[in-house]
Amino acid sequence: MQAYKLRGKIDEAGNLVVLESLDMPAGDVEIIVWPVADAVVSSPQLVIQSEEANLKRKVKTKIKALQAWFENTQPVPPDFDAEEARWEALKEKHKL
Numbered sequence: 001m002q003a004y005k006l007r008g009k010i011d012e013a014g015n016l017v018v019l020e021s022l023d024m025p026a027g028d029v030e031i032i033v034w035p036v037a038d039a040v041v042s043s044p045q046l047v048i049q050s051e052e053a054n055l056k057r058k059v060k061t062k063i064k065a066l067q068a069w070f071e072n073t074q075p076v077p078p079d080f081d082a083e084e085a086r087w088e089a090l091k092e093k094h095k096l
Helices: 044-055 064-072 082-093
Strands: 008-010 016-018
Touching: none
Parallel strands: none
Antiparallel strands: 008 016
16 A cells, blocks of 8 residues: 655635645545644644643563553653763762
């Protein structure tokens, strides 16, 4: 099965308008739609669903007991400094 990535818009009536033409045989298709990154989500229900979807991470581990725990944790931020975190923990532990 071949997939195509196309750009489109949702008009005021809620209809999907595809802006690009595509050379495909006529027939049924399956459509997956997600908003463009800079589009604003106006429905609170959509915001709640997207937050719930972001909470689950796919992490593979050999320890099955930790699988659910890893899926519910947040990823490490890019500006996290492990050495600084260790130093802060040692200062707190030894009351420095």
